[in-house]
Amino acid sequence: MDELDSVFSDDWGEDHRSGIVAVLGRPNVGKSTLINAILGQKIAITAAKPQTTRQKQLGILTRDGAQILFTDTPGVHAPVTRLGEYMVGVARGALRDADAIVWIVDASQAPTDEDRRIADWLGQAERPIVLVMNKSDLIDRDRDRSQHLALCNYQHALETSALKERGLDELTQCLIPLMPLGPRYYPADQASDANLRFMAAETIREKIIRLTSEEIPHSVAVEINRFRERPDMTVIEATIYVERASQKGIVIGKRGQMIKxxxxxxxxxxxxxxxTKVHLETRVKVLKNWRSNEEFMRRVGYGRPRRKSR
Ligand SMILES: Nc1nc2c(ncn2[C@@H]2O[C@H](COP(=O)(O)OP(=O)(O)OP(=O)(O)O)[C@@H](O)[C@H]2O)c(=O)[nH]1
Ligand SMILES: [Mg+2]
Structure with a gap:
């Protein structure tokens, strides 16, 4: 709770519960979609490609008697770049700060070796685990769940479909009793702590990820160069970075169609x-191998994790 230094509201009683729930799992299992669905509001970008989320993001859920601070995290994977190391470090950091863990697995696939590695790692964390088998809309009712259920020692296990918004209240109800007694840290109507520049950069990155394939989604970074709120409109200028000239060509597209x-x-x-009305200007630049360039990474928000990942 060290990063939460302000208590805004006093309309909570002595039995009010509040705490941090780290949402963890492999890439692409639906962590960000699930948090957006629980909050009923899009606070995190999502895409059908792995490694979309790169930073820790807070999603704030306020209920009568409880406030849950969900941390969305990058998918846990074996990193091959500095950016990947940073992302996995972010997930580890989120685990350390958490009161409980929501571990999301993909119910439509058998558990993978990566899931088993995550199980080992979560097992050492000594935090209550709620095992969430997401994408339940893709499987039959009578499908055997025993492989997933054997993955870890969980407090609760349940199925959700973040896409169809199924199982979400059940998940919240499991989590509230796992939260310690504590105050309401954020106003009831606040769903995120993200600033608008960050949201703008993420939104642009989401669109590029969704429109491209292969290495390009991984190679895109967005920097906001100007964010000016005028009375009549907000003016945003952004630079989209890629790692190779060929990628720049693809992101711009034939006669500029893709970037448009x-x-x-x-x-x-x-x-x-x-x-408000938004005027958005974008340009595309090449910065070779920026995913191993720590100085650039810090500039676009991918700073070093607080402690080095082991
Ligand atoms: N069918 C189905 N698809 C889902 C469900 N939840 C998420 N998805 C899809 O799965 C893909 C990945 O979703 P994300 O929320 O971006 O996954 P993530 O775990 O945050 O991924 P990373 O940020 O890359 O780690 C998207 O195409 C989602 O629409 C679900 O319950 N059912
Ligand atoms: Mg995500």
């Missing part, structure tokens, strides 16, 4: 989010 489409989609989302 990404820009229109990002602008529409941002107009809804900011509730």
């Amino acid at each position: 489409r990404a820009g229109v989609e990002a602008r529409d989302d941002l107009q809804r989010l900011l509730n």
Whole structure:
């Protein structure tokens, strides 16, 4: 709780519970989609490609008598770049700060070696685990769940479909009693602590990820160069970085079609989010192998984790 230094509200009683729930799991299992669905609000970008989330993000759920601070985390994987190391370090850091863990597995696939490694790691953390078998909409009712259920010692195990919004209340109800007694840390109507520049960069990155394939989603970083809130509109200028000239060509697309489409989609989302007209200007630059360039990574928000991952 060290990063939470302000208590905003006093309309909670002595039996109020509050705490941090780290949402962890392999890439692409639906961590961000699940948090968005629980909050009923999009606080984190999502895509059908692994390693979309790169930073820790807070999703705040306020109920009568409880406040749960969900931390969305990057998918745990075997890193091959500095960026990957940073991402896995973020997940580890989130685990250390957590009062409870929501471990998400993909119910539609058998557990993988990566899941088993995560099980070992979570087992050492000595935090209550709620095992969530997500993507339940993709499986039959009578499907055998025993392999997933054998993965770890859990406090609760349940199925969800983040996509179809199934099992979410049940999950919240399991989590509340696992939270320690404590105050309401954030106002009841606040769903995230993300600032608007960050949301703008993430929204642009989401559109590029969704429109591209192979290495490009991993090779994209977005820097906001200007974010100016004028009375009539918000003006945003952003640079999209890729790692190779060939990637730049693909992101721009034939006659600029791809970048134009990404820009229109990002602008529409941002107009809804900011509730103003948005003027968005983007340009694409190449920065060779930026995923191993720590100075650049820090510049775009991928700073060193607090402690080195073991
Ligand atoms: N069918 C189905 N698809 C889902 C469900 N939850 C998430 N997805 C899809 O799974 C893909 C990955 O979702 P994300 O929420 O981005 O996954 P993540 O675990 O946050 O992934 P990383 O950030 O890369 O670690 C997206 O295409 C989602 O629409 C679900 O319950 N059912
Ligand atoms: Mg994610």
